[in-house]
Amino acid sequence: MLLIENLDDVPAGFGPSAVTVGKFDGVHLGHRGVLAQLTSLAADRGLQPVVVTFDRHPFALLRPDECPESLVSNDQRAALLAETDVSATLMLEFTREVSDLEPVEFSERILHDALDTRLVLLGADFRFGHRGAGRIDSMREHGKLYGFEVVLLEDVLVGGDRVSSTKIREHLAAGEVREAAALLGRYPRVRSTVVHGDAIGREIGFPTANLDPAMEGFLPGDGVYAAWAWVDGARYGAAVSIGNNPTFDSIPARRTEAHLIDTSVDAYGKSIELDFVEYIRPMVKFDGVPTLVAALTADVERIRALLADEASLAVENPG
Template identity: 35%
Template sequence: MELIRGLQNIRAQHQGCVLTIGNFDGVHVGHQAVLAQLRQRATELNLPSVVMVFEPQPLELFNPQAAPARLTRFREKYHWLKQQGIDRLLCVKFNRAFASQQPSEFIEDLLLNRLGVQHLIVGDDFCFGKNRAGNFAMLQQASVQHGFGLTSTASLLKNNQRVSSTLIREALAQDQFERATDMLGREFSLMGRVRHGAKLGRQLGFPTANVWLYRKTLPLQGVYAVEAITKGGRWHGVANIGSRPTVAGRVEQLEAHFFDFQGDLYGQQIEVVLKHKIRAEQKFASVDELQAQIQRDAAAARAWFAATASV
């Protein structure tokens, strides 16, 4: 999948496409239904399929305190979109200048002149341009005037509820992993590069892989039974996700101990699949108390994996 990072990198060869626009946070089954439409229409027209996303997401610019925790940061979003067989991902830098353009400029300059959109797929609640004045009705008028196709996406329902990133966050916050999996179309996971840490886990007898999550807020926190997907294979383990209050941690990160693992993961991009919540993150009075709890957490994770393997 080709990545076009920024409007300044749109080239002449990018003219002509079938396009959809959105946040695509989580790339859940509702998104996947839209992407299937996109691929089908692109095939019919013999054109590239293109997804346009914004960084930061609009609410993160206008009201960062109210912006929800992301299910996927940009690198993860790229990964999951690539799995859907999309040809190009256009990442637009979302700033106040971009947000303040007139809706007609968005349509005529970006969609038509620069991208040469032949067919557009968006929700009928899609708004754009200064003060969100552009809407689906305006796109309908433009599609007739300029001769491009337009499709409105229908929301995907599961158990009579619209599949959304919000519902997935709620499911994760309530430890309803099966419900989240049903809406995501896969188990929830976090991805990142393993970094060097303070080596405290090694001193406590539980060497850990430290993964920086690069997020201001997390969709969940606590201690979990996990499965790591690495270049060398899959490993069960136990992970703490949060700020590590016992050791005065300030950065949200993932620290995972993988059972029976012998090797070096430093510098490697790994995926950590969350399987089961063991407990909430908490602060202990001493490192000794923390060590004892880690032993109990590891035992609980091993027991959970053993129980699920026998089912």
């Protein structure tokens, strides 16, 4: 997939194209359904399927206090889009200049001039241009001017409900990683770097990889989770805790720690990715180290068994 981050970088003679426009935060099953419709129609008409999106939610610029936290970083989003059959993604910086484009300017400069668009796929609630003034009917009028057809997208439903990034955020904030995965079509994932911690885990027999708080992806709510950890391309089972570790009053800050099960790999300084599989329990203040160790031992035994079943299911159901 070709990733384009500036209109000036669109290759000369690019297109003709079929385009869909949206945030695509999370590239969830709803988005994948949209992309399947896009690529199918593009193939039928001999067009290049293209996603047009932006590097941030418009609220990040226009209403920052109301801006939702992103499910994925731009790099993660580009990688997920690259897993589809889309030919190119135009990920523009959302600047004040872009936000001030009138709807017809958006259609002319981006769809017609840059991408030689012949087909546009849009959801019923799509808005574009300055103050969201453009609607489906506006785009259809622009299509008459610039030679493209507008097709209304069908909603993608999971369990009878429309999939949304908002619903996925709600599930993750509540620790409901299974429910979030069902809407994402994959495990919820965060990516960070392993940094030095206070070594308490190592001292009590459960060494942990401490994640830099500046991570990519939406971190689930506080608790203990079963997860897969990826380090240097290898996958390890992991017991992950998110929270302030209430047993130790000296650790007031929220942190993310991953105990890699049945391995002694040194991950310090390396990139680590965590795929959250199952919520295990809430964070608890134990009455001492022996009680904590007993709980951690039980957690690891449960997670080891759970991930063994998960791995066998993954073999049986590779999709």
